[in-house]
Amino acid sequence: MGNKVRICFHNRCFDGASSAAVFSRFYRECINSQAELHYTGLTHRPAGLFDEVPFDGDENIIVDFKYSSSPRLTWWFDHHQSAFLTPEDEEHFRRDTGKQKFYDPTYKSCTKFLTTVARERFGFHPEPLAELIHWADIIDGAQYETPEVAVKMNVPATQIGLVIEASSDEGMTTRLIPHLASKPLAEIARLDFIADNFQPLYQLHQKSMEILRQECQFERGVVYYDLTGHDLEGFNKFIPYYQYPDCIFSVSISASPQRIKVGVGSNPWHDLKDGKNLAEICERYGGGGHARVAAISFDPNDLEKARQAAREITEELRR
């Protein structure tokens, strides 16, 4: 077998990049020290997910992303609830006997899952990457100690995370992965191509905090934002809980050329006593998600319908 290794990872995601970095190190140390590693970021799309995936390596790996039944796939690690595109794919995985494909949706990050499997089954020593693994689990699992840590962007991990998630520089993450596999995060955050990307994204982040502060209506435990007058589809979803630590739920409405989005979230730093399921609430309007964070998409022409839904949900959550 040759040495060419193709590692496909969840693009624009700290956990995806970290999983690729941990796998790289594991593979060189425990499987093949001569491996030539190549990286490809994968993005969710409705159909034909793997049409453009170049399974051109002697080994082909997917981490933190959906399963592929391609016979060229040799390693797979994932923790997403929806890991299989079809029941046939799931059946294909269950029948696999190669012992190099792993799935466990109880893990908060793929990085932590991959590390555990590599250590227990293949004798990998993950200690040099402990900092990276720790932060991947915090970021992917929304397990920040305080809202400040999630919003202030004053630690290297969250700075690198902002660049990974928001940078429009497509080749940036593939350049970054070898650094993640070999350097402390503080050193990586100071690299030119990270620091230069970070500055403008941080300005945008601060501007979005300013806009959210202006547009917010906080009442009876729920913050409501109508952001449709601003050019702001993406924003850090922890900002409401930073600005209003007492709020339990947040409801936002934002617009982009493709869609109008109503986002409904709950404060991760509050225990929810009454069992409101946000996915169920959003499903009534054709949306969905998780119990604690969910959303509804509307056609760009349906602004009034979207506003109506956002107001009704806000009223329901305030009761």
Ligand SMILES: [Mn+2]
């Ligand atoms: Mn993940």
